[in-house]
Amino acid sequence: MDNKSPCKFTTLFRIMIPNSIFLSIFAALNFEFRSSIEIYMNTRISQAIATSIEVKQALLAEPALLQRIENAATLMCTALRAGGKVHFCGNGGSAADAQHLAAELSGRFYYDRPPLNAEALHCNSSYLTAVANDYGYDEVYARLLRGTAHSGDVLVALSTSGNSTNILNACRAAREMDVHIMGLTGATGGKMAEYCDVLLNVPSTDTPRIQECHIMLGHILCEMVEMELFPQP
Numbered sequence: 001m002d003n004k005s006p007c008k009f010t011t012l013f014r015i016m017i018p019n020s021i022f023l024s025i026f027a028a029l030n031f032e033f034r035s036s037i038e039i040y041m042n043t044r045i046s047q048a049i050a051t052s053i054e055v056k057q058a059l060l061a062e063p064a065l066l067q068r069i070e071n072a073a074t075l076m077c078t079a080l081r082a083g084g085k086v087h088f089c090g091n092g093g094s095a096a097d098a099q100h101l102a103a104e105l106s107g108r109f110y111y112d113r114p115p116l117n118a119e120a121l122h123c124n125s126s127y128l129t130a131v132a133n134d135y136g137y138d139e140v141y142a143r144l145l146r147g148t149a150h151s152g153d154v155l156v157a158l159s160t161s162g163n164s165t166n167i168l169n170a171c172r173a174a175r176e177m178d179v180h181i182m183g184l185t186g187a188t189g190g191k192m193a194e195y196c197d198v199l200l201n202v203p204s205t206d207t208p209r210i211q212e213c214h215i216m217l218g219h220i221l222c223e224m225v226e227m228e229l230f231p232q233p
Contacts, residue, residue, distance in 0.1 A: 052212050058203040059213060065200065069217060072182045072198040073224035079154045079180065080229060086118040087149055087179075089141045089170050090158035093211050094184075095122050098158055101218040109222045113230035121145065121170070141170035151178040159183070160210045162190020162201075171195035184217060186210045 059065060076086055086105060088098035098120040105118035121141045122128055131140045145155065155174040159167045162185035171192060174181050183189065183196035187203050202213040 048208075051206070052209055055202065055204045055206070055209045055213055056216070062203065065203075068198050068200055069220060070224070072200060073221050073228065075180050075182060075198055076154050076156075076221065076225050077228045079152055080116055080225070082152055084117070084150065084153045085148070086116070086154045086156060087121055087145060088118065088156045088158070089121040089145075089167060091164055091166070094158035094160065094214070095120070097211065097215050097218060098156070099123060100215065101156070101222060104219070104222040105225065109219075109226045111226070111230075111232065113226065116225070116229070119148075138165045138169055141166050142173040145170055145173045145179070146177065149174065149177055149179045153177075153179045154182060155179050156182045156184065157192060157196075158185075158214060159190065159192060160186045160207045160214075162186065162188065162192035168192060168195070184214045 079086060086102070088102045089095075090098040099122070102118040102120045105116040107115065121144050124144075127144065128140055131143055135143065149155070155170060157167050157171055162183065168191055171181050171183075172195065173179075175195060180197045181195050183192045183199045183201075185192055185199065185201045186207075187201055187205055189196070189199050189201045193199055193201070200217055202210045202217075204210050204213070
């Protein structure tokens with residue numbers, strides 16, 4: 001059968017029904033379809049926002065986790081006061097968060113003040129591609145950390161699962177060098193949990209909702225560090 005030939009039923013349908021009525025029916029069906037799509041999209045938007053709020057409320061309801069946020073800020077302040085550095089690492093969206101948060105410290109957060117020594121480990125693309133090619137992607141962060149970190153520094157490791165191999169290798173390297181580790185993960189903490197001096201495990205298993213909380217927690221930490229190191233009169 002020629003697929004380009006008009007459907008016999010459709011042709012007969014058009015012959016039997018006046019064009020104006022046919023167009024009215026088509027318009028009505030199209031309106032119903034578009035309305036259904038809009039209802040679905042509005043529902044999904046509302047659900048995403050509501051779920052994000054629920055995760056943040058669950059986080060707010062955990063006093064132990066709130067205390068760990070304060071502990072993480074103290075850890076970062078101690079390292080920076082001593083002339084140390086805060087290193088960030090993550091993959092994909094977590095790499096973007098790592099770079100974002102490093103910039104909040106090395107640049108500014110709320111107000112003008114001296115820069116802080118903070119950097120994301122993935123920013124040198126020549127290094128990243130060379131080491132990934134020569135040693136494997138699993139080693140990209142661990143190798144750079146061994147070349148740039150010192151005892152007393154802080155590694156902020158971001159992984160929604162807590163199981164990313166290159167992040168785990170960076171944590172192992174940090175342990176060897178006496179670099180403190182702050183982890184940002186999902187609910188379980190994954191394999192990263194055993195390496196972290198401070199673990200901020202968002203109470204969710206939904207990757208987008210976890211990442212939304214990671215950037216919120218990161219902003220809180222940047223604010224606390226800035227206020228503690230450069231208090232305003």
